[in-house]
Amino acid sequence: xARRGSYAKGVARREEILESALDVIGRRGYQNAxxxxxxxxxxxxxxxxxxxxxxxxxxxxxxxxxxDEHDSLDPVVQGLDDARAGLVQVIRxxxxxxxxxxxxxxxxVDAADPAHPAHDYFLERSAQLRESVVEGFTRDxxxxxxxxxETTARVVQAVADGLQLQWMIDPSVDMAGIVEKLIxxxxxxxxxxx
Amino acid sequence: xARRGSYAKGVARREEILESALDVIGRRGYQNAxxxxxxxxxxxxxxxxxxxxxxxxxxxxxxxxxxDEHDSLDPVVQGLDDARAGLVQVIRxxxxxxxxxxxxxxxxVDAADPAHPAHDYFLERSAQLRESVVEGFTRDxxxxxxxxxETTARVVQAVADGLQLQWMIDPSVDMAGIVEKLIxxxxxxxxxxx
DNA sequence: GTCTATACTCTGATAGAC
DNA sequence: GTCTATCAGAGTATAGAC
Numbered sequence: 001x002a003r004r005g006s007y008a009k010g011v012a013r014r015e016e017i018l019e020s021a022l023d024v025i026g027r028r029g030y031q032n033a034x035x036x037x038x039x040x041x042x043x044x045x046x047x048x049x050x051x052x053x054x055x056x057x058x059x060x061x062x063x064x065x066x067x068d069e070h071d072s073l074d075p076v077v078q079g080l081d082d083a084r085a086g087l088v089q090v091i092r093x094x095x096x097x098x099x100x101x102x103x104x105x106x107x108x109v110d111a112a113d114p115a116h117p118a119h120d121y122f123l124e125r126s127a128q129l130r131e132s133v134v135e136g137f138t139r140d141x142x143x144x145x146x147x148x149x150e151t152t153a154r155v156v157q158a159v160a161d162g163l164q165l166q167w168m169i170d171p172s173v174d175m176a177g178i179v180e181k182l183i184x185x186x187x188x189x190x191x192x193x194x
Numbered sequence: 195x196a197r198r199g200s201y202a203k204g205v206a207r208r209e210e211i212l213e214s215a216l217d218v219i220g221r222r223g224y225q226n227a228x229x230x231x232x233x234x235x236x237x238x239x240x241x242x243x244x245x246x247x248x249x250x251x252x253x254x255x256x257x258x259x260x261x262d263e264h265d266s267l268d269p270v271v272q273g274l275d276d277a278r279a280g281l282v283q284v285i286r287x288x289x290x291x292x293x294x295x296x297x298x299x300x301x302x303v304d305a306a307d308p309a310h311p312a313h314d315y316f317l318e319r320s321a322q323l324r325e326s327v328v329e330g331f332t333r334d335x336x337x338x339x340x341x342x343x344e345t346t347a348r349v350v351q352a353v354a355d356g357l358q359l360q361w362m363i364d365p366s367v368d369m370a371g372i373v374e375k376l377i378x379x380x381x382x383x384x385x386x387x388x
Numbered sequence: 389g390t391c392t393a394t395a396c397t398c399t400g401a402t403a404g405a406c
Numbered sequence: 407g408t409c410t411a412t413c414a415g416a417g418t419a420t421a422g423a424c
Contacts, residue, residue: 010389031307035417046417048391056417102306105359109299112362113225122363146379154372158356165299165355166348168306169316178348185340185380204407229400240400241409250400 014052017042018066025063026097030106035059060107061118067100068125080143083136084183091160091176098171101164108161129157137183142190152186208246211236212260219257220291224300229253254301255312261294262319274337277330278377285354285370292365295358302355323351331377336384346380 020042025033028041035046035056042049053059071090077083094101111118130153137156138149145152159182163175214236219227222235229240229250236243247253265284271277288295305312324347331350332343339346353376357369 007389013390034415036415045392047393047419050418051389051391102303105303106300108359109296109303109362112296119363126360126363147375151372151375154357154360154367155353155376158353158360158372159349160352160356161359162352162354162356163348165302166320166352168303169313169320173348178345178352181341181345182349207407228398230398239409241402241411244401245408 017044017049017052018062021059021063022066025099025103027099029099030102058117060103061121064104064107064118064121077136079139080137080187084180088176088180091179102168105164105168126157130154143187146186211238211243211246212256215253215257216260219293219297221293223293224296251304252311254297255315258298258301258312258315271330273333274331274381278374282370282374285373296362299358299362320351324348331381337381340380
């Protein structure tokens with residue numbers, strides 16, 4: 001089962017390319033980035049990218065997966081306040097990498113085609129995210145939500161994705177603030193005074 | 195101010211192309227439609243399309259505007275129930291023209307660039323839609339929403355757009371049902387019993 | 389196995405003939 | 407006013423150098 005040295009090198013190079021692409025796209029933007037542009041920033045030739053990723057769309061799918069690796073920050077979600085804070089933090093972070101937000105949204109649309117390499121990625125991610133929302137937002141028995149858990153999850157996801165579309169067109173939109181207000185409304189504090 | 199005959203003919207041709215494109219995209223889907231594909235379905239040459247619309251993106255922007263003309267169905271919104279019903283109706287209708295949903299979402303992403311021909315379209319449409327939501331959903335003085343009007347509008351829009359992304363990936367998502375539940379939760383019936 | 393050079397096809401766009 | 411001919415650039419496929 002021993003891997004050859006050259007194989008390990010290839011894996012490392014792949015990671016290297018992915019990190020570079022992630023950085024470049026996040027900072028400089030996605031903006032119809034061509035393979036050539038990405039390649040020369042990463043310091044390779046377009047064909048090299050294809051060698052590792054097969055196609056442009058698979059490369060972008062891999063970039064998105066890499067992003068999730070970096071951002072997966074829900075080691076322990078204790079309850080509603082934790083879940084809310086975690087969500088808001090992710091949204092705030094996204095504000096600083098507009099290129100990735102654009103890439104994500106773009107691929108979300110393209111992946112409507114079941115043959116698109118990112119199709120399964122979005123299916124999995126969506127299910128996973130919903131599960132995580134259901135768990136995080138229903139842990140407090142005191143604070144029942146106004147909506148059932150499944151609907152809450154779909155709404156939260158939809159609002160997050162939809163606000164990104166609005167924000168891309170008009171960056172003055174306060175995504176985090178709106179999400180906070182919505183969650184507060186959907187999970188009213190248990191009123192001990194009543 | 196009399197128009198020349200050829201001018202009028204050009205305008206008619208433009209409308210004709212737009213209606214064809216609208217029909218074709220709605221039924222057969224958008225799916226990375228190339229100018230050539232659209233042209234041959236419409237029964238013209240690609241260059242003719244560019245002659246009338248200048249660029250592919252302007253053509254698509256015009257298609258979206260044409261769609262709005264057809265769908266603008268809020269002649270009289272009396273109150274909350276009307277507004278809710280109208281919104282749900284639009285969402286249900288969208289279910290039958292997946293290609294247009296895809297085109298809309300696709301352009302919403304591309305239009306993030308201020309230089310994109312659809313940039314202003316989305317800005318205007320968004321403002322208009324929010325205004326309409328604010329009006330429709332705050333007409334009943336009895337039934338105050340859990341959120342302020344502006345936030346309600348942004349949330350409703352975000353949920354509608356975000357659910358479309360989910361639905362494109364997984365058509366089993368019940369967009370209309372989720373929106374109904376959310377609105378009901380956000381506008382609890384005035385409880386006359388309390 | 390890793391990568392470059394090259395070529396091929398198709399795209400949106402342009403110039404100019406009719 | 408409309409379309410044919412052509413263009414530069416995109417993504418991709420292949421051959422082969424290392």
